[in-house]
Amino acid sequence: MSRDPLVVGxxxxxxxxxxxxSASLRVLYNNKELTNGSELxxxxxxxxxRVEIGGRDMRTLYTLVMVDPDAPSPSNPTKREHLHWLVTxxxxxxxxxxxxxxxGYESPRPTAGxxxxxxxxxxxxxxxxxxxxxWRQNFNTRDFAALYNLGPPVAAMYFNCQRENGCGGxxxxxxxxxx
Amino acid sequence: xxxxxxxxxxxxxxxxIDNGNSGHGGGSRIISSSSSSRSSPSSTSSILLRTPRRxxxxxxxxxxxxxxxxxxxxxxxxxxxxxxxxxxxxRAMILQDFLSGPCFTxxxxxxxxxxxxxxxxxxxxxxxxxxxxxxxxxxxxxxxxxxxxxSALMNGHSRSSSNSNGSRVHGQANNNDNNARSGxxxxxxxxxxxxxxxxxxxxxxxxxKKRVMPEGxxxxxxxxxxxxxxxxxxxxxxxxxxxxxxxxxxxxVAHLLEENAKLKKQLEELRLAMDAQLPNRIALKRSxxxxx
Numbered sequence: 378m379s380r381d382p383l384v385v386g387x388x389x390x391x392x393x394x395x396x397x398x399s400a401s402l403r404v405l406y407n408n409k410e411l412t413n414g415s416e417l418x419x420x421x422x423x424x425x426x427r428v429e430i431g432g433r434d435m436r437t438l439y440t441l442v443m444v445d446p447d448a449p450s451p452s453n454p455t456k457r458e459h460l461h462w463l464v465t466x467x468x469x470x471x472x473x474x475x476x477x478x479x480x481g482y483e484s485p486r487p488t489a490g491x492x493x494x495x496x497x498x499x500x501x502x503x504x505x506x507x508x509x510x511x512w513r514q515n516f517n518t519r520d521f522a523a524l525y526n527l528g529p530p531v532a533a534m535y536f537n538c539q540r541e542n543g544c545g546g547x548x549x550x551x552x553x554x555x556x
Numbered sequence: 557x558x559x560x561x562x563x564x565x566x567x568x569x570x571x572x573i574d575n576g577n578s579g580h581g582g583g584s585r586i587i588s589s590s591s592s593s594r595s596s597p598s599s600t601s602s603i604l605l606r607t608p609r610r611x612x613x614x615x616x617x618x619x620x621x622x623x624x625x626x627x628x629x630x631x632x633x634x635x636x637x638x639x640x641x642x643x644x645x646x647r648a649m650i651l652q653d654f655l656s657g658p659c660f661t662x663x664x665x666x667x668x669x670x671x672x673x674x675x676x677x678x679x680x681x682x683x684x685x686x687x688x689x690x691x692x693x694x695x696x697x698x699x700x701x702x703x704x705x706x707s708a709l710m711n712g713h714s715r716s717s718s719n720s721n722g723s724r725v726h727g728q729a730n731n732n733d734n735n736a737r738s739g740x741x742x743x744x745x746x747x748x749x750x751x752x753x754x755x756x757x758x759x760x761x762x763x764x765k766k767r768v769m770p771e772g773x774x775x776x777x778x779x780x781x782x783x784x785x786x787x788x789x790x791x792x793x794x795x796x797x798x799x800x801x802x803x804x805x806x807x808x809v810a811h812l813l814e815e816n817a818k819l820k821k822q823l824e825e826l827r828l829a830m831d832a833q834l835p836n837r838i839a840l841k842r843s844x845x846x847x848x
Contacts, residue, residue, distance in 0.1 A: 386800035
């Protein structure tokens, strides 16, 4: 019975397979470090975060994936996973701004329910070319890693996010005009 | 389960109306069955089981069908089936809604004995409520006041549920007797308890605020079941979310405490090292800089 938040929150299972953390990952939104499993408002995650990869060897490159496994809603995740961001060739000790942004950052805007947004870090063995998928939805992180021989993830983090004013429940009706 | 059961009842009732003829023949039967039905709920008062309730209701339904009331209702045979169906529909809705409502009473065939038109009894309720039958039936009966009466009943019932059953029955019986003579009525004792919408339409919408009109037997229950499953999953997700965050915080606290201890220790060691290594005080020293 693992107490790892990634397991308890079913990130391991829905998005990833079990792995051992072997890299240092820090995600900072507005200069504030993200706590795994915490909840953020959409207004706080509008812009891309600063993702810092700790370590010593600048020659090691990493790929970062950000997905939403609860698209369009956690009870009905037909579009699992929705790809929000894809950055490759990030050198160790630096941050995401030093990598290649293959798929641009899309601000999380959950409409129904409380979504998880997962950051997954892979260690690249070589500098490789990764192609952007044709569309963002129904992305599969496992398949993606297998396709590019990225191996198991080396680090992962996630946060929860729901509609700005709450009430993304069953009776959610999109309201035009005021929010 | 309830909705399908109720619809069966309503179907049975319609059939019975078409088939049964005399009210008198069943009169004595009514009394006996009513007494038996009355006794059964009290015996099961401590047990809230669906099966016994259904039996009781079936008995009551039969009683109602056999009463002279239906006999009287026969006067307008043509609109009757539609009328009954309409009523059944109303009642089915009330029944289903009451299933999730506060308290109900099963109407006793008691009142049915006295030539009073009895609508199908309200949906089955906790056995303690069963004793309040007859008054409710009368309440429901009041034609246009049916909706208001229903809501009054609900309210009155919720108030009276805590009262002792025996006394209430008597009070009800008295009211019923009085009301029976006066045609369509709304029991004055209940009128002040009306809270919900007074119109029948309002009442039904009030009852079914969470659900659309049931489309048929079994579908309402199935939808409810699915909804329950979804709710369970959502609750499980919510618990997982909470637990995951708590775990993360605990891990972080442990990590931070460890780091803090380590850093403090390091600080102490460094201080000691510094003290040991700096014997020379920075003091004024003499130096000669004069040219001579």
